[in-house]
Amino acid sequence: MKEFADNNSEGVDPDALRGHVALKGFFNICTEWRCSSEEAALLLGGVSVETLSRYQTLPHQKLERETLKRISYVLGIYKALRTLYPTAERANHRIRLPTDDSPFNGQSALEYMSEGSLERLRQARQYFEALKTL
Template sequence: MADLISAGSGVPHGVPALSADRFEPANRKRLSGPALRTFLAICDLWKLGEAERRAVLGFPARSTYQNWVKMVREHRDITLDADVLMRISAVLGIHKALGILYSSEQEGVDWLHRAHQATVFGGKPPVELITNGTQDGLMTVRRFLDAARGGLYMEPNEVDKGFRPYTDADVVFS
């Protein structure tokens, strides 16, 4: 195992190490405005209220949240902390996955707001996990959708609901 690890770094050969500079204020400042504007647009699409948006962002004070929104709408500089950017990144990943899995934005939004029987959702809509205020809730939904994108699990769509797996009797040899 030691020969698979880059000397002194603890990182396997061929795997790029995460650079600490990605969390530097200058980098976070560069990303914060566009990230928050995109987050707000997605929240509009998902029909999330202010309280839900604040929960997704980790419960910033209402005045802090409103100041952030004002600043990014005026295209002024803002620097969000790494936790808030990670949460926004999870929302972007969820939005992207819904765009891949569903043919229309509305179908993806409907999926978010519809009760789901997968164990992680416990019969509740995924949006409840997204807005529960924890980074884990966001990442659980993101991982579920990433797995669905990879074919591991997803409820069948209308076209596939009536599909019956092939049997040996269906195979024709010539």
């Protein structure tokens, strides 16, 4: 089986490579969800404009554990939505659709998650994962 290698990853610290891959996935999702810079920054925990700009260059950089956790939740939500809805368009629309379901209580999932807390990201992921079992 052929191994695929990132040409830019030779000699890069594994933690830095992990950060690069996580940020790449995160920003690809943000593009699909049409997140503003403010929304992206809030999903990452309210990072500064400077930090967000640096992250958007997809550096090979070790990320804080909480940042990786946040990105993991976003990836899980994205995966759950893609499983629940037959098209990317519908899945991406759902993240912005207001719902009275708990925990969102009239907000869209993206609005709810953009309030910045790690707990809200966890709850949103738990919600969408639970929908997959219905």
